[in-house]
Amino acid sequence: MYICHKNLCMTFDNITEDGRLWAVRYDGEVDNALYIILDRWNDVRWLRTFFKNNFNDLVSHFKITDINQAINDTLDDAERLQYLIMDISSEADLDELFRHLEPSRMKEVLLGKEKAKIKNRRQHASWLRIYAIKLSQGIYIITGGAIKLTAAMQERQHTLEELTKMEMVRNFLLDESIVDSDGFEDYLRELK
């Protein structure tokens, strides 16, 4: 089924076969959001253009002045993230991979916005982010990803767009009632 929500059309691709991890395929895109971010994060020319356009953030937030170092670090991290996704077994707990987008959020919310990133990276924190909506316990839908060089997503257009995408997918899931029933009851209670 192909669906459009407020001019945004999308379908969903099953990433882990068991239906616990999905990725959005937006209208007009060659493939789903996971394919696109991994493709970009392995594309030297795309990465060079990105880091040239965001050079000031790279220097001020990460103290990196060598574009090729930034590209190499991205290639390394993209490879690790790729392995993480590919190696998800049927026993793996996806709630360990994804974290709340807002660290200050202590409790679960209906269709919460989540992020995945590499931990324990040497030299500097990883700037790669995979963004997802938590459908219910242990079930996630990847909406996109970004190279996040600033503290807040609202600070730059490319990360702000990821927030917008998450909100649009979330609204679609709500409108189509693709939600966990317990979570939905909590959501209705909060609206009252």
Add this chain to the structure above:
Amino acid sequence: MDMETTVNKIKAYASKTPSRWREEAEFRIGNKTWLRYSQTVAMKMLDRMEELGLTQKMLAEKMGCSQQYISKILKGKENLSLETLFKIEKVLNLKFINEPEFV
């Protein structure tokens, strides 16, 4: 709604054509050694092109190949032949491979 019901609901919105993400990821893993070399070549080429003020179109003309092919090389995803590497070295005055020594 239990997990199975949730999964079945989202399955109703599944894409009609299969995704190529896993195929591409397996390709990157299976070919990571030469891909990394290809990416390093692309980085050095882009540095030198910037120094010389060369566009992809200009480089394509100098190397006698299509701009599309140059674009693929600069992504760092091309399995470069020795002939192509030699052309890149010559046109951009770069050195990737040391000449083998024969005993």
